[in-house]
Amino acid sequence: MKYYLIAGEASGDLHGANLMKALKKEDAEADFRFWGGDLMREVGGTGVKHYRELAFMGFAEVIMNLRTIFKNINFCKKDIESYKPDVLIFIDYPGFNFRIMKWARKMGYKTHYYISPQIWAWKEGRIKDIKRDVDQMYVILPFEKEFYEKKHNFPVHFVGHPLIDAIYDRKQVHPENFKKENGLDDRPIVALLPGSRKQEITKMLEIMISVAGDFKEYQFVIAGAPSQEKSFYESFLSTKNVHFVTNKTYDLLSISEAALVTSGTATLETALFKVPQVVCYKGNRISYEIAKRVIKLDYISLVNLILDKTVVTELIQADFNTERLKKELTNILDPYTRAAMFLDYYELEKALGGRGASENTAKLIYSAIKK
Structure with a gap:
């Protein structure tokens, strides 16, 4: 299977790398193309852009770098079309990923979101985008499952927190x-x-x-x-x-x-x-x-x-x-x-639910796209 992952920060690079390792155990033929960092590159596959080129912090900073951001978004869409992945995996980083997933849904790609954006903190209205554009959501904080399922009637998978594995391993x-x-x-x-x-x-x-x-x-x-x-x-x-x-x-x-x-x-x-x-x-x-x-x-x-x-x-x-x-x-x-x-x-x-977040998520992703 061909996996296209998008992580825009250091933490996303860590979680993306561990997820890629787990996917390799599920899928011996796994091929990766990704936006991430050095840890993801160590796992293998093709790195498209490093998160250093993507990190803009705060409202004012984002506004000042809008031209670069939109340029990256357009490049990403063309790169996905060229690669033709079996699944897109978004790792947090909502400002960028939400624009890509809306386009991806219209283009017919399978969309999986690993590590929910913090819409419970702000921009709760984004739930409409998630329900429309995301096939599967994997959450890592215990209160997020209740937030999505009870408050917004959107089923999600609570997989545990990947930091526990990263620290213990x-x-x-x-x-x-x-x-x-x-x-x-x-x-x-x-x-x-x-x-x-x-x-x-x-x-x-x-x-x-x-x-x-x-x-x-x-x-x-x-x-x-x-x-x-x-x-x-x-x-x-x-x-x-x-x-x-x-x-x-x-x-x-x-x-x-x-x-x-x-x-x-x-x-x-x-x-x-x-x-x-x-x-x-x-x-x-x-x-x-x-x-x-x-x-x-x-x-x-x-x-x-x-x-x-x-x-x-x-x-x-x-x-x-x-x-x-x-x-x-x-x-x-x-x-x-x-x-x-x-x-x-x-x-x-x-x-936080114990160990195994990356493995739990990889099993669910591979099982879903096999169907």
Whole structure:
């Protein structure tokens, strides 16, 4: 079978790669063509565009890059027509994928959506597009199944969360070896996860590293994104007590004492590694003001959303400042706070449904297109 996958972000690259591996087990003749990243390319097939060329963050940024976005959409349609896949697999990334899936439905392609866009947070009206244009939807958050089926009468498959497999299947790292190999000393680590896009990294890191001098008994380590060159981070490394590793986020989290994390998938990854965290977000002011008016959620972090309570502190926009960050980091380094957070983390993992998300999804996709 011929599979055409579209992932537009680092997290989509990870989940796309694991899904491709699982599809290969189901279909020995699987042939892949995809939009994604380095992890998908390692699995095999033909990479069309890297997600680095697609990542525009926020309302204002999207508007400024509309010409590039529409150019990519038109190119994608022609590429699909040339490849003639048996199935299209969309991986989150709704702004782009929704335009392609509407066209694909009219052209008669089979459309499968892996990892639902967060229409439960905003743009709930997109459910009409999904019901019209998507053959099969695979959701990875437990509350999404109820949202789709009970609220909108659209059947979906809850397959579990693929991050659980990605984390448990990884090769374990020895703390002393990791520190030695990366020029770190023996002090406990506070991991800094500033995101993967240049715009958000710049906004987040300036404040994250501002507290490093107040916690001299710890060393602060930036988790460099695979989508960015090390040279991009150089200006942040002049601060004392701040170090850097690149493309080793999971290894870093596995030996960290605490973490300061930009809102997104990384908050869930940090929780699954059982690392106490402070969730941070500061975006373009115009984009934030627009988002505040259209997003109707009590929380921004997946950890709090899934458990429907405040497990991790969220510092958003003006609240994300040096004084507040120092206070909240001190709090999560306290043994009592840490113990309570660990209990919530175990509850979170249980709610996510265990292992096997990629395999579950691959079986369902292959079974559907065989018919």
